[in-house]
Amino acid sequence: SRFLVASLTVTGTAIVLMWVHWQLGLLILLFNPLVIFATMLIGKRVKELKRQENSAYEDFQGDLTETLDAIHQLRAANREQHYLRQLISRARTVRDHAIQFEWRSDAATRASFALFQFGVDTFRAAAMVTVLFSDLSIGMMFAIFGYLWFMLTPVQEMLNMQYAWFAANAALARINRLLELEEEPRYPALENPFRDRHTVGLTLKDIHFSYGEESVLKGIDLHLEPGEKVAVVGASGGGKSTLVQVILGMYTPQQGQVLLGGVPVQRIGLPCLRENVATVLQHPALFNDTVRQNLTLGRDKTDAELWQALAIAQLDGTVADMPQQLDTMIGRQGVRLSGGQRQRLAIARMVLSDPSVVILDEATSALDAETEFQLHQDLEAFLRQRTTLIIAHRLSAVKQADRVYVFEDGFITEEGHHDELIARQGLYAQLYGDRQA
Structure with missing residues (x-):
C-alpha cells in the first residue's frame, strides 16, 4: 500500500x-x-x-x-x-x-x-x-x-x-x-494386511537407494516369512540402518518395493505401517518427561500393562526403586538413566505397542552379557509368532535368528544359518568365526 x-x-x-x-x-x-x-x-x-x-x-x-x-x-x-x-x-x-x-x-x-x-x-x-x-x-x-x-x-x-x-x-x-524440501509421500490406506492377523511377512524386492551420488542399497532382495526371526549383519557403514529407514518409509527407494503381507507400502499407507511395525534403535529418542509418558507416548495404557512391559524389558526393578516410580522424570534424552536402561525403556515401549512386525536395530548393544541373556529369554515368548528383523553386531543377538543375511557394500552376499555361514569362510566367518556364543 x-x-x-x-x-x-x-x-x-x-x-x-x-x-x-x-x-x-x-x-x-x-x-x-x-x-x-x-x-x-x-x-x-x-x-x-x-x-x-x-x-x-x-x-x-x-x-x-x-x-x-x-x-x-x-x-x-x-x-x-x-x-x-x-x-x-x-x-x-x-x-x-x-x-x-x-x-x-x-x-x-x-x-x-x-x-x-x-x-x-x-x-x-x-x-x-x-x-x-x-x-x-x-x-x-x-x-x-x-x-x-x-x-x-x-x-x-x-x-x-x-x-x-x-x-x-x-x-x-x-x-x-x-x-523446497520434499515432503514424504502420502499413500492412501487402500489395504490393511495387519487386520485380523497376529503378524505378517516382510518382503523387499530389488531395493535401490542412494544419498545423492552415493549408492547405499544396490538391489536388495530380502524375505521374512510370517513369524520368522531374521538377522542382518555386516561391517559398519554397509547400509543396514538405511534399510530400516526404507522399510519404515522414512526414505523412499529410487527403485524396488517394500511389501508387508504381500501388500506394497503404497497401498497400506505410512500411518498404518508405522502403527503396526515397531522399531527399537541403538540410541532411542527419550523425552524430558515421566517414565509413563516415555513408555506410552500419549497412548492410554493401564499401569498393569506398563509394569508387564517393564518386566519383559528387565527394567521393572529399576523403575520400582525410583522415587515416584512410573511418574519419575528421566531428564532430557533420558539423562538420568544409563545407556542400558535407556535401551530397555525403548524395548518396553515396543512391547507396549503390541506390534505385528518388530525391528531391533542394535537394540541391546549397551547391555551387559547377563542382562542381555535374560532379556532375550523374556523376549522370546513375546517375539514368538511375530516377524522380527534383527540388526546386530553381537553374536549373542545374531544367534537368536532363524536365518542370517550378510550385508557387504550395499549387497546381500550371504544367507543362511550361523553354522552354515561359518563353514563358508566368507565375510560372516571373518566377523564371527573367532567369537564364542
Whole structure:
C-alpha cells in the first residue's frame, strides 16, 4: 500500500512538472532512474550482508545446540572450555555481521538520499539558469521547487522500501530452502494386511537407494516369512540402518518395493505401517518427561500393562526403586538413566505397542552379557509368532535368528544359518568365526 501511494504521488507530481515546464520536468524525471539504479547496486551488497548475518545466526544456533547436547561428554573429556570459546567466537561473528549490516544498510540509505539531494540541487541550479535565459518566471520556478519537494518524501519512501526488500529477500532465502524440501509421500490406506492377523511377512524386492551420488542399497532382495526371526549383519557403514529407514518409509527407494503381507507400502499407507511395525534403535529418542509418558507416548495404557512391559524389558526393578516410580522424570534424552536402561525403556515401549512386525536395530548393544541373556529369554515368548528383523553386531543377538543375511557394500552376499555361514569362510566367518556364543 505504501509503494502504491508513493508511486501515484511521484507519477502525479511528474505529470504536473511536465505540464508546468517540460524541459525541467524531463531533467528530474531522467535523473530519478539513475538514483534508483545506483540504489539497486548498493542494495545488492546490503542483501549479501543480510545473507551473511543469517548464515552466522544459523551456524551459531547449530553449534549451541550440539554443544549443549554433548556438554556432559565435553566436561568429561575436559574440552568444555574449548567448545565454549568456539561458541563465543560464533556469537562475536553474529554480532559483527549484525552491526555491519545495520550501519552499512543505513549508510547506503543515506547515500542514496544524498545522491537524490545532489540531483535536486543540480535541478535547482538548472531552474535558476532557466529563469535568466528563458521566459520562466521566478514565481513559476518556486512552484516547481514546491512540487519537487513534494516529490522527495515518496521517493525516499521508495528507496527505503528497496533496502527493506533486499534484506527481506535474503532472509526469505532460508525459508525457501525449507519449503523446497520434499515432503514424504502420502499413500492412501487402500489395504490393511495387519487386520485380523497376529503378524505378517516382510518382503523387499530389488531395493535401490542412494544419498545423492552415493549408492547405499544396490538391489536388495530380502524375505521374512510370517513369524520368522531374521538377522542382518555386516561391517559398519554397509547400509543396514538405511534399510530400516526404507522399510519404515522414512526414505523412499529410487527403485524396488517394500511389501508387508504381500501388500506394497503404497497401498497400506505410512500411518498404518508405522502403527503396526515397531522399531527399537541403538540410541532411542527419550523425552524430558515421566517414565509413563516415555513408555506410552500419549497412548492410554493401564499401569498393569506398563509394569508387564517393564518386566519383559528387565527394567521393572529399576523403575520400582525410583522415587515416584512410573511418574519419575528421566531428564532430557533420558539423562538420568544409563545407556542400558535407556535401551530397555525403548524395548518396553515396543512391547507396549503390541506390534505385528518388530525391528531391533542394535537394540541391546549397551547391555551387559547377563542382562542381555535374560532379556532375550523374556523376549522370546513375546517375539514368538511375530516377524522380527534383527540388526546386530553381537553374536549373542545374531544367534537368536532363524536365518542370517550378510550385508557387504550395499549387497546381500550371504544367507543362511550361523553354522552354515561359518563353514563358508566368507565375510560372516571373518566377523564371527573367532567369537564364542
